[in-house]
Amino acid sequence: MSEPMHCYRHPRRETRVSCATCGRPICTECMRQTEVGIKCPEDARLPRGARAGAMKPNQILKTLLAGVGIAAVGTFVVAYVLFALPFTLLISAAAGYGAGTLINRAGGRNGGPIAILVSVVATAVPFFVVLGPGVLEGVVNPIRLVAMVIAMIAAGVANRQL
Ligand SMILES: [Zn+2]
Numbered sequence: 001m002s003e004p005m006h007c008y009r010h011p012r013r014e015t016r017v018s019c020a021t022c023g024r025p026i027c028t029e030c031m032r033q034t035e036v037g038i039k040c041p042e043d044a045r046l047p048r049g050a051r052a053g054a055m056k057p058n059q060i061l062k063t064l065l066a067g068v069g070i071a072a073v074g075t076f077v078v079a080y081v082l083f084a085l086p087f088t089l090l091i092s093a094a095a096g097y098g099a100g101t102l103i104n105r106a107g108g109r110n111g112g113p114i115a116i117l118v119s120v121v122a123t124a125v126p127f128f129v130v131l132g133p134g135v136l137e138g139v140v141n142p143i144r145l146v147a148m149v150i151a152m153i154a155a156g157v158a159n160r161q162l
Pocket residue numbers: 019020021022023024039040041042043
């Protein structure tokens with residue numbers, strides 16, 4: 001049995017509960033139930049962005065796996081679908097956003113730097129694979145490069161913190 005502690009906001013109140021983030025004791029009135037345990041009001045109130053990147057290892061793994069999957073599937077999409085259709089830029093934005101959203105969900109919707117990085121890279125890889133040879137020969141259609149940049153931005157935007 002642990003020693004009774006005193007709420008850091010109400011020093012006279014005894015409690016056995018402490019914040020999952022900062023460890024300070026909090027009374028029942030002050031504690032906030034969150035998806036990751038009981039927290040003090042300050043830590044419970046932190047914006048989502050403040051805990052971004054605090055993905056669990058399995059969420060990071062899923063994010064990376066989703067990224068690899070997106071990159072693989074995306075290569076076919078870019079090679080055989082994207083550039084074959086009209087409105088390439090619009091479709092690029094939608095495809096990039098979709099890819100970013102999938103990766104965001106794979107990571108437990110935490111978003112943050114890892115999800116953004118994986119999304120942007122996973123979206124860029126198919127374009128590099130498809131456009132790379134043309135770029136090296138200097139014969140690539142500029143619209144296709146613009147499409148790549150748009151898709152990368154859209155993938156990053158899909159992981160923004162709301
Ligand atoms: Zn706290």
